[in-house]
Amino acid sequence: MKFALQCETQTVAVVLHLKSLSCFYLSEKVFRLKPVLDEHVTLIKDLAKNIEVDFWSPESDEQVTIDIDVDIRVPARYLTLVSTVLQQSDMEHKVLIEDLQAAVDGQADNKPTPRAHSYTKYNTWDDIQSWISSISSSDSDLISKQVIGNTYEGRPMTVLKLGKKSNSAKPAIFMDCGIHAREWISPAFCQWFVNEALSTYGSDSQMTSLLSQMDVYVLPVFNIDGYDYTHKSNRMWRKTRSRKSGSHCTGADPNRNFNAGWCTLGASSNPCSDTFCGYTPESEIEVENVANFIRRNKDSIKAYITIHSYSQLLLFPYSYTYNLAADHSELMKVAQGASAALRSLYGTRYTSGPGATTIYPAAGGSDDWAYDLGETMLAVKYIAAYVQKNLY
Numbered sequence: 001m002k003f004a005l006q007c008e009t010q011t012v013a014v015v016l017h018l019k020s021l022s023c024f025y026l027s028e029k030v031f032r033l034k035p036v037l038d039e040h041v042t043l044i045k046d047l048a049k050n051i052e053v054d055f056w057s058p059e060s061d062e063q064v065t066i067d068i069d070v071d072i073r074v075p076a077r078y079l080t081l082v083s084t085v086l087q088q089s090d091m092e093h094k095v096l097i098e099d100l101q102a103a104v105d106g107q108a109d110n111k112p113t114p115r116a117h118s119y120t121k122y123n124t125w126d127d128i129q130s131w132i133s134s135i136s137s138s139d140s141d142l143i144s145k146q147v148i149g150n151t152y153e154g155r156p157m158t159v160l161k162l163g164k165k166s167n168s169a170k171p172a173i174f175m176d177c178g179i180h181a182r183e184w185i186s187p188a189f190c191q192w193f194v195n196e197a198l199s200t201y202g203s204d205s206q207m208t209s210l211l212s213q214m215d216v217y218v219l220p221v222f223n224i225d226g227y228d229y230t231h232k233s234n235r236m237w238r239k240t241r242s243r244k245s246g247s248h249c250t251g252a253d254p255n256r257n258f259n260a261g262w263c264t265l266g267a268s269s270n271p272c273s274d275t276f277c278g279y280t281p282e283s284e285i286e287v288e289n290v291a292n293f294i295r296r297n298k299d300s301i302k303a304y305i306t307i308h309s310y311s312q313l314l315l316f317p318y319s320y321t322y323n324l325a326a327d328h329s330e331l332m333k334v335a336q337g338a339s340a341a342l343r344s345l346y347g348t349r350y351t352s353g354p355g356a357t358t359i360y361p362a363a364g365g366s367d368d369w370a371y372d373l374g375e376t377m378l379a380v381k382y383i384a385a386y387v388q389k390n391l392y
């Protein structure tokens, strides 16, 4: 595999079904802090140590450094304290979300037909599952499905294979969405992509040529148990839902559970942490299922793409080390080309670079793992076209 990328997708306004969560985040706020001095970093870490703070970006207090935006969710009971501490410090800060409950309620699906699947709302897992079965049988010449294993709670992980049926072996791209449960825009993107690919095949010349010469494997929701949990119980859940006797905390961070510099940097060995790396590499069955599928199809899979939210970043290896990847200059060229392609339509600006230096180090990520699995190693159409022209 020559390319492995992590795309961060910006959230867009969409609607959904969240009635059970009402009043859950009453009076909570999200702050954006801008640390520019070491004292600011220390202040944020002290806050994290002393009160319950949910890190949205970066993903944990250990990853806080100067000159990055730090977004934190603060429970109602700490609001006065946090506001006072921030006012007394000289660190620049603002309230990003004034009323989280109102924002979550705003995602509620209150359209006339709330139960139907839609490409412009956040679908429940049940809706996505029926969508998977209907779309995969819509055109047998262009799409098929296969179950690559079950989740911890027994839900089938179905990979969709897009591409013109062919008798000869075709190079392929693997793309997954929804590794992190609460990043709802990510699975929404994978569903959008599948529809876009199928509906523009035959009319869009690039898509037609792409699907004629290559296959694209799409895993619409990686962390299904977690995703379902965010719809039914806790909108802010991030990890898997696995249990282990002896620990009262549930789940591990699947994007810290891959065997790539596992648990060395930017990951926690505390099972209660949101960035818990798991008990062993691939301890999470969802991670093992995906890793096994990619290992089995290693010869044909030429690129791995994983979609996260929220920010506008196109990241490539490495995240577990500051060392540059062997193909750094080529990866940079491709990422910059993809960013330019993304910008061409609506002017959306994506920043690109290696994970560790562009945002923060984090070990055990799927992109690093996929990259290292390959001998060496790539917005989606651009990357695919590049792979198509440069087969290894």
Ligand SMILES: [Zn+2]
Binding pocket: 179, 180, 183, 255, 308, 309
């Ligand atoms: Zn993520």
